[in-house]
Amino acid sequence: MSFAELGLVPKLLRAIEEAGYSTPTPIQREAIPAVLEGHNLLAGAQTGTGKTAGFALPVLQRLDEDRPESRPVRALVLVPTRELAAQVHESFRAYGRYTRLRTAVIFGGVGINPQIETLKRKVDIVIATPGRLLDHVGQRTIDLRRVEILVLDEADRMLDMGFIRDIRRILKLLPHERQNLLFSATFSDPIRSLTQDLMDDPLEVQVTPRNKTADRIRQTVHFVDKGRKRELLSYTIGHGNWRQVLVFTRTKHGANRLAEQLEKDGLTSAAIHGNKSQGARTRTLADFKDGSVRVLVATDIAARGLDIEGLPHVVNFELPNVPEDYVHRIGRTARAGEDGEALSLVCEEEKPLLKDIEKLLKTEIPRITTPGYEVKPGSASEPQKAQQKPAQRRPGSDLGNIRQPQRRNQQKTGVSNRGRGDRRG
Ligand code: AMP
Numbered sequence: 001m002s003f004a005e006l007g008l009v010p011k012l013l014r015a016i017e018e019a020g021y022s023t024p025t026p027i028q029r030e031a032i033p034a035v036l037e038g039h040n041l042l043a044g045a046q047t048g049t050g051k052t053a054g055f056a057l058p059v060l061q062r063l064d065e066d067r068p069e070s071r072p073v074r075a076l077v078l079v080p081t082r083e084l085a086a087q088v089h090e091s092f093r094a095y096g097r098y099t100r101l102r103t104a105v106i107f108g109g110v111g112i113n114p115q116i117e118t119l120k121r122k123v124d125i126v127i128a129t130p131g132r133l134l135d136h137v138g139q140r141t142i143d144l145r146r147v148e149i150l151v152l153d154e155a156d157r158m159l160d161m162g163f164i165r166d167i168r169r170i171l172k173l174l175p176h177e178r179q180n181l182l183f184s185a186t187f188s189d190p191i192r193s194l195t196q197d198l199m200d201d202p203l204e205v206q207v208t209p210r211n212k213t214a215d216r217i218r219q220t221v222h223f224v225d226k227g228r229k230r231e232l233l234s235y236t237i238g239h240g241n242w243r244q245v246l247v248f249t250r251t252k253h254g255a256n257r258l259a260e261q262l263e264k265d266g267l268t269s270a271a272i273h274g275n276k277s278q279g280a281r282t283r284t285l286a287d288f289k290d291g292s293v294r295v296l297v298a299t300d301i302a303a304r305g306l307d308i309e310g311l312p313h314v315v316n317f318e319l320p321n322v323p324e325d326y327v328h329r330i331g332r333t334a335r336a337g338e339d340g341e342a343l344s345l346v347c348e349e350e351k352p353l354l355k356d357i358e359k360l361l362k363t364e365i366p367r368i369t370t371p372g373y374e375v376k377p378g379s380a381s382e383p384q385k386a387q388q389k390p391a392q393r394r395p396g397s398d399l400g401n402i403r404q405p406q407r408r409n410q411q412k413t414g415v416s417n418r419g420r421g422d423r424r425g
Pocket of ligand 1: 020021022023024025028046047048049050051052053
């Protein structure tokens with residue numbers, strides 16, 4: 001099955017080829033023809049399945065078929081986070097480079113004026129986070145009355161983040177007659193109810209079974225004393241010679257602290273979370289992508305929608321409170337067609353959380369143990385005591401030999417330093 005067989009026109013096929021894709025992913029095989037035919041779509045697909053191209057390509061094709069002189073906004077893509085907005089925007093621009101359509105991205109945390117200027121110059125497609133979009137509506141700098149296609153991307157995350165009222169306000173501003181596409185990794189009752197309000201009789205596409213993690217992710221659990229998690233993490237990264245790893249913590253403060261500690265262990269690290277400016281987040285992400293930062297420590301919200309190609313390792317430094325977040329987190333690895341590994345460091349008090357996750361997955365995650373880091377009976381909640389017993393191998397002794405990630409050029413080193421400076425500041 002090729003992209004051409006899905007009914008895409010040559011100018012899109014050319015852009016796809018330049019993106020380096022040879023065969024459509026399952027969600028693309030299902031979604032592209034359905035959207036081209038004008039169906040409403042309810043798609044169960046998490047990040048990493050190729051869902052963005054699954055909606056961007058047919059939306060571009062439909063809009064490019066005829067372009068009204070007045071150039072109203074004809075497609076609106078709502079996303080939960082700024083990072084996802086930026087990534088979806090990039091995708092539209094890359095796939096649409098041989099069309100004459102224009103795309104704008106709108107999100108908070110940055111000045112509104114440049115966005116107003118862009119909107120004035122007429123755009124066909126708008127990718128937006130709900131809050132900032134409503135700011136533009138309030139200022140009458142955007143008119144949504146001619147929207148033909150609405151996409152809700154990562155709809156479950158948008159509801160988790162409390163955007164439901166904003167979404168409903170936005171829906172009221174759109175024409176009744178339109179095509180609706182909803183993408184969500186999970187289908188909770190609130191998502192079902194939103195879908196019912198949004199569309200009659202949608203075509204349903206499910207590429208990963210409900211609430212199931214991608215098969216290609218090798219998941220493991222390591223029980224460890226709480227106070228020794230950081231040491232075990234440094235050791236694991238160094239010993240395994242991990243080139244790139246995304247580490248999840250529960251709090252922003254925890255993310256900062258862990259990144260600083262790992263840095264002291266000799267691992268180039270940075271934290272990404274909601275308290276950082278958009279500029280700092282973008283820079284940190286760029287440093288991580290180009291390899292000048294080896295360990296990216298993130299909170300759930302900051303990591304939503306992060307698209308990092310070929311990310312081989314994800315570590316849950318702390319388990320999430322909501323089991324579904326586990327699925328989202330580990331979905332950051334094993335992207336389209338690659339294998340990935342997800343390790344969870346679990347201390348005594350997190351065992352109930354692990355139980356909930358395993359209940360959701362309907363499977364037990366395999367346990368592993370690193371010699372020297374076994375949980376000593378009775379020491380679980382007493383990290384001090386555990387630390388007095390020396391590990392068989394201290395991470396520090398290995399770290400001297402760790403191969404640092406390759407730097408592509410000198411300039412990047414400067415960027416990386418700036419990124420780290422941000423974190424400390
Ligand atoms: P997404 O699920 O949209 O976040 O996409 C996940 C990753 O897969 C992105 O890095 C895309 O560039 C990549 N991708 C999308 N479609 C394909 C394809 N047909 N073949 C290979 N990679 C793809």
